[in-house]
Amino acid sequence: MAENHEKLDILLKKLEVLLEKQEAFSKEVNQLQSEIQQLKGTTTSTAEKEKPQPNIPKTEPKLRPFREQAKSKKAALDWDFPPKPQKSKTDFEKFIGENLANKIGIIIVIIGVAIGAKYTIENHLIGPLTRIIIGYTVGIGLMGFAIKLKEKYENFSAVLLSGAMAIMYFITFAAFSFYGLIGLPVTFILMVIFTAFTVLAALHYDKQVISHIGLVGAYAVPFLLSDGSGNVGFLFSYIAIINAGILVIAIKKYWKALYYSAFGLTWVIYLVWFIFEYDRLDHFGLAMIFLAIFFILFYLAFLAYKFLQKEKFSSADIVMLLSNAFIFYALGYALLADHSEKESFLGVFTLANAIIHFLVSLPIYRRKLADRNLFYLVIGLVLIFITLAFPVQLDGNWVTLLWTGEAALLYWIGRTKQVAFYEKLAYPLMLIAFFSLIQDWSIVYGKYSFEIEANHFTPLINIHFLSSLLFLAGFGWIYWLQSKTDFSPSWKPSKGTVNIISFGIPAILLFSTFYTFLVEINAYWQQLYVRSEVVIGNIGLTTEGSVRNEDILHFKAVWAICYSLFFLSGLAFLNSKKLRSQPLGWVNLVLIAFTLLIFLASGLYALSELRVTYLDPPHPEYFVYGFGNILMRYISFVFVGIAIVAAYLYQRQPFINQPFVMEFDFGLHLTLVWALSSELIHWMDMAGWSKQYKLGLSIFWGIYALTLIGIGIWKNKKYLRIAAIALFGLTLLKLFFYDISHLDTIAKTVVFISLGILLLIISFLYNKFKHIISDETNH
Structure with a gap:
């Protein structure tokens, strides 16, 4: 008893010490809370004041310095950062009334005049000459009224003047195109005069709205008045004159919206005409001439202001310049390719594009513009079109190699000589070479390319595979x-650009490596399939048919999956031992999981089809169905096992930096239960018990669920136990809604008793190891 008293005293002393520490800790906590509240300038609520407080020494002397410091800081903040004045609200009423309404109004007036003119034309209300005179009168009157209002109402005057010019445009167009009241020379003179006047007015007013409504709005004139029988040559001449006016404005003003509108409308009009109305016999010369005119006008318009003012090009400028170049080339290519006699000039046309851009680059280089990138951009176009000239004029895999070599050379110069321009040029060439390689694969290894005997070749020993290796x-x-x-010190790409480049090049390399061998494997089996064709005659009929060995296609599918698993596993081992790249690791893991899923969903089906043809050959008189149909199953399981080991190896790598134990276990057991279920069906089918596999499958799922629960208890993995319960639930659903209707009484008895016993065992395990499960849950 004395011994117990001593122990009790010791424990009470320890308890006393702990209580003192707890009290001291509580005081410190309360002091900190009080200081924080004081620094925030808040006060303790009344309710909190009424609460009983522990006996804490007064902290006022300690808090006073903090309060003074907080007040001084708050005063400094108030002094340094005065409250921001509220922004005045935009006067939308003023904006609509003074700015937007007049523009909408003049557009409506122009449309109204056009509709009225169209109505009088269709209903023959007044003669053609009268219509034209009235139209000119309205236009001139509106122009005079606009000029008169300029001094006091400049913005309103500019809108009216632009509307007047649009009316003058379409009246002149109607006088020539519909009525023939004026000839072509007079029409062109009037158009030039109107364009010149509109340009001068826009510059004089310094208002972009005049050019928009007066010049760009004039594009709509032929379509508002057209009866479907317009003169295409005159239409394009009319548009060319308007674009010439825009070019003149481009020399003095840099009005982006004007360029964009004119650019878009011109090429849309041309493209619509080319698609629906173009006739290569009647329109080829006219189409090529105006295509060149539009291209040159926009090229000069985009360069003029920047060239004369020596200003830098924005990204939008570069996009427009490149768009103009490639639209011209694409349409010109289509025109030449559609004309059988001109098709041989495609290479010359491509080379001519390069020469045009080279000629433009010369004055840019000599003037030494502030933006040297403009010179590099145009020179880049020269290189692109020179490069394009080869595949346009010639065919062959060597074109892909040419682009690959050019990209590698430019990249080497850019990186080793620290010249950013060459490196930038290399990246689009890399993409061109990559897509060219894909095109080569689609042509050479396409599904139907092996239907012709002459296209057959030896896998891995052919020019196509060699080209891929050189790439x-x-x-x-x-x-x-x-x-x-x-990177070159002169080039500082953004973080996003660096990431794209850093991951893009190895991604292309890996994909190309993978696909180079995959297409050879597919080509081998595809050729065997085509060559297996046997022509057979139908008894009693005069017609003949043919059969092929369909097993070859199943072998093709399985070997493609096995190769994919082998490639991805090899990549995993390489990354784990040498590269140690986290992004590559995660991509690799996702691809392994995806390929395993393809094997389970598609590969096992192909293997089952091989078993079926082995047991019951469809055409034994023509084809041999050997033991390879069965052996292929276990060869594929080897590759599946290697892939699982590769994924497990990633799980143990520190550079992955994020555990995925649960995901790995889920994938592992899903693969096992799926593959073992297939194996059970396989051997029951081989034994001639194909009708009983439903019973065996339900029992097997129950046993596997029991095993999974045991592993979950042993390894303290709750998610495995939940997965096992889900599998058992699925088994019960299968039992009640599917198995019962297909089983006899004895089979039903066996399966019910088996699953019942399994459920009892599962319940026993949960009861026996409930303390382990409870501790795990609490933890």
Whole structure:
């Protein structure tokens, strides 16, 4: 008893010490809370004051310095950062009344005049000459009224003047195109005069609205008045004159909206005409002439202001310049390709594009503009069109190699000589080479390319595979340069650009490596399938048919999956041992999981079809169905096992930096239960018990669920136990809604008793190890 008293005293002393520490800790906490509240300038609520407080020494002397400091800081903040004045609200009424209403109004007036003119034309209300005179009268009157109002109401006057010019345009167009009241020379003179006047007015007023409504609005005139029988040559001449006016404005003003509107409308009109009305016999010369005119006018319009003012090009300017160049080339290519006699000039046309851009680059270089990128951009166009000239005029895989070599050379110069321009040029060439390789694959290895005997070739020993290897060599060199060198000091790309470049090049290299061998594997089996064709005659009929060995297609599908698993597993081992890249690791894991899912969903089906043809050959008189149909199943399981080991290896790598134990276990057990279920069906089918596999499958799922629960208890993994319960629930649903209707009485008895026993065992395990499960849950 004395011994117990001593122990009790010791424990009470320890308790006393702990209580003192707790009290001291509580005081410190209350002091900190009080100081924080004081610094925030808040006061304790009345309710809190009424609460009983522990006996704490007064903290006022300690808090006074903090309060003074907080007050001084607050005063400083108030002094340094005065409250921002509220922005005055936009006067929308004023904006609509003074600015927007007049523009909408003049557009409505123009449309109204056009509709009225169209109505009088269709209903023959007044003669053609009278219509034209009235139209000119309205236009001139509106112009005079606009000029008179200029001094006091400049904005309103500018809108009226632009509307007047639009009316003058379409009246002149109607006088020539519909009525023939004036000839072509007079029409052109009037159009030039109206364009010149509109340009001068826009510059004099310094109002972009005049050019918009007066020039751009004039594009709509032919379509508002057209009866479907217009003169295409005159239409394009009319548009060319308007664009010439825009070019003149471009020399003095940099009005982006004007350029964009004119650019878009011109090319849309041309493209619509080319698609629906173009006739290569009647329109080829006219189409090429005006295509060149529009291209040159817009090229000069985009360059004029920047060139004369020596200003830098924005990204939008570059987009417009490139769009103009490639629209011209694409339409010109289509025109020549559609004309059988002119098709041979495609290479010359492509080379001519390069010469045009080179001629433009000369004055840019000599003037030494402030923006040297403009020179590099135009020179880039020269290189692009020179490069395009080869595949346009010639065919062959060597074109892909040419682009690959050019990209590798430019990248080497850019990285090793620290010239950013060459490196920038290399990136689009890399993409061109990559897409060219994909096109080569689609042509050479396409599904129907092996239907012709002449197209057959030996896998891995052919020019196409060699071309792919040389492409890989070029990109491998580029990737090595990327890993060993840095960007040019003169080029500071954004973080997003750096990421795209850093991941894009190895991604292209990996994909190309993977696909290079995959297409060869597919080509091998595809050729065997085509060559297996046997022509057979129908008894009693005069017609003949043919059969092919369909097993070859199943072998093709399974081998493609096995190769994919092998490639991805090899990549996983390489990354785990050498590269140690986290992004590559996660991408690799996702691809392994996806390929395993394809194997489970598609590969196992192909293997089951091979088993069916082995047991019951459809055409034994023509084809041999050997043991390879069965052996292929276990060969594929080897590749599946390697892939699972590769994923497990990632799980143990510290550079992955994020555990995925639960995901790995889920994938592992899903693969196991799916593959073992297939194996059970396989051997029951081989044994001739195909009708009983439903019973065996339900029992197997129950046993696997029981095993999974045991593993979950042993490894303290709750998610495995939940997955096991879900699997057992699925098994019960299968039992009640599917198995019962297909089983006899004995089978039903067996399966019910088996699953019942399994459920009892599961319940026993949960009761036996409930303390482990409870501790795990609480933890």
